Amino acid sequence: MHGKYDGEGEQSAFVFEGTWREFAPIAFTNLLLTIVTLGIYRFWATARERRYLWSKSRFVDEQLEWAGTGKELFFGFLIVLLLFAMPVVLINFVAQALIARGQEILGALLGIAPLLIIFYLTGVARFRGLRYRLSRTRWRGIRGGSDEPGFRYGLSYMWKSIVAWIPLGLLIPWSMTSLWNERWNKMSFGPYQFQSDAEAGSVFARFFVFYLAPFIMFGGAVAMAGMGMLAGYGIGGEDGMALGGAFGVIGMILFFYLGLGLIAVAFYAKFYREVVGATRWKDLNFSFEASTMDWVKLLIGDALLVVFTLGIGLIFLSYRHWKFFITHLEANGEILLDELTQSTTRTARHGEGLLDAFDMGAI
């Protein structure tokens, strides 16, 4: 079976082999250097962190490699600052001046422009973040990427997000899955395109529960508060009734936040199972096996880690999240290594396309 991977019957195609003990020295020195450089080192810190995480992630028989550098992230940041943040500050300044001079409408319109730009660029950034990560990921010397710059995706992101909100947010599952498909269908690894045909239908049920939950819970909570008041009255008359009511209200608030949070997590768990499961690469099918319970454990673990270390645990979150992602990611199918040749997508080599490093958000 030389030069060919057949995923059937194997344990898991993706394995994470890192340990937090190995990660800790990286995380702590990164923290130190980030503090003494007033945050500037964080670009190099990110690259170091990823180099470790990628090198401990094995796909079939070879570790991944992160080929991105801190320098390019830093330059990407500078360019974003120059092309985008400075104009926004400037526009705001002009808008303020216009309003002070009595041109309220013009000023207000000009004040809205940066918001629209931010909205648009958020979409572009999501696309570019993914493209950047794929183009800096090596497996057996092969990388991924995309030939699209993501400007059209930015427009799709805008109109699909707006359309999703028009029927009171009911189309959000549609916009999320369709944007996922649009993003991944433009990506490739080596010579092959990714293909994704996730459907909103299968995640809609969970979304609907999430959508209706506040109303159901409000009803339940009113009942609970009422019951608390009744129980309190039974025990201690008027005062007891107030106390019981208070307990009922507290219960309702807790229930509201925890319950709603839980349903949101359930939706996201289902969403990722659906979209990753609908993503293919040549003859390889991906799947993401994290259940709602797995997500809940991850998030509770995060919270406990951060709280009990007085915030220092924050530096381990990227490790935990990457491990979670790789551990639950599966792939089935086959790859012919002889046919797997280098990607022909353009990469930033001499500083062109540095905007790639507009790195934001994972998959």
Place this chain on the structure above:
Amino acid sequence: MAKDCSTLSTWARSEPMQESFEVAASWYDGKSALRHEGSASWDGLDRLSLAAPTSHIAVPLSDLEFGEARSETIIYRRASEPDFRLTLPAAMPPGLSRHLPEKQVYGGWIDRVGLGRAAVGFGLVSIAAVALFMTAPDWLGPRVPESWERNLGQAMIGDFGGRLCSTPDGDAALAKLLDEVDPAQTQVNARVANIDMVNAVALPGAQVLLFDGIIQQAESPEELAGVLAHEVGHVRERHVMTALLRQFGMSVLLAGANTGVGDTVFGLAAMGYTRDAEREADRYARARLAESNISPLGAAGFFERMAEEYGDDGESNAVVGWLASHPAAGERARDFRNAAREGADYPPVLSDAEFDALKTMCADDPDVEEFDFF
């Protein structure tokens, strides 16, 4: 150390082949995903020969770049072929590892000077940078040429959207008040703005605005003289550019965070001075009032009323922008009250008619614009 070196170079010259060796190696050519597994042999000079059943290549050592260190292996790249990857064992004979590119951990500079020294160095530079950034408005502000400041002020405010009140009698009263507290050759440009807020501001380009709100609540012209003198103080002590630079610095720091349209005029009005600057402006005001023989009790009364209304600490109330960033109203009231000469009989600074003209200035101006919150 020096001895070590000389012995080494001797052997390198006389018996190069003796120090050559072969290690296990694997590589990817960066063109296909096929792994080539074989050996790397060093000729003792500047070349590494990679041999595998599937591939034979020679790589100049100078072409190799450090990629990353893994637990037992080191990955090298090639400068001439960015996707080429060579994996060698981490434990290499010292002769060869000397010729291989150096390991990098934290990135260029830091590896060269060591983590500890780099951290201390960066720390010192950072502290200096922060100090510079924090103090820059203080020494840069007063050095901004006045002509720039004037242009900036014009650009920022213009005619304030037609919201400046003007009547012949009102203008005359304001000019009289200004003459008392601003003895300079070129006076500040003081105007009344049709805004119903208890506030007054000094803006770039020696412009002072009294809001109609503060005039309406004033119980005596001395009160307004105090307020006007205080704002003139900000202009004369060149606080305005300093505050503007400070605000600009903050907005750069918070880049993008403050995008609300609602701030607008309030952004200008709430342009914060430091407490020291406020005390300086207050001192200036008291000196001018004393010079012109105007009672400081008016200003004291104003602050007492403010202290009563909003608590002793003006800081806690952000609605009254003028007070928000100013020292505690109670303290300021005391300072003004103490400045009054014992038993002195101050003449009124404006006649009743003049004070009245100021009060009705905005109501009587037929073409002044209303100020509204959109």
